[in-house]
Amino acid sequence: xxxxxxxxxxxxxxxxxxxxxxxxxxxxxxxxxxxxxxxxxxxxxxxxxxxxxxxxx
Numbered sequence: 001x002x003x004x005x006x007x008x009x010x011x012x013x014x015x016x017x018x019x020x021x022x023x024x025x026x027x028x029x030x031x032x033x034x035x036x037x038x039x040x041x042x043x044x045x046x047x048x049x050x051x052x053x054x055x056x057x
Contacts, residue, residue, distance in 0.1 A: 003027040 001018035003011050005027055013021070021027045 002030040004030050 001015045
């Protein structure tokens with residue numbers, strides 16, 4: 001379990017000990033990392049291939 005001390009230090013502790021510290025208010029839980037955004041497919045016309053051939057086949 002990852003926690004953040006009052007001084008801002010991130011610490012890794014066991015789950016049971018971490019829950020006890022959280023319950024007593026000594027530390028705060030580290031927020032879960034946000035998932036990476038899913039890239040959206042490109043819109044519009046496709047660019048010409050580098051060799052000058054068409055992309056349509």
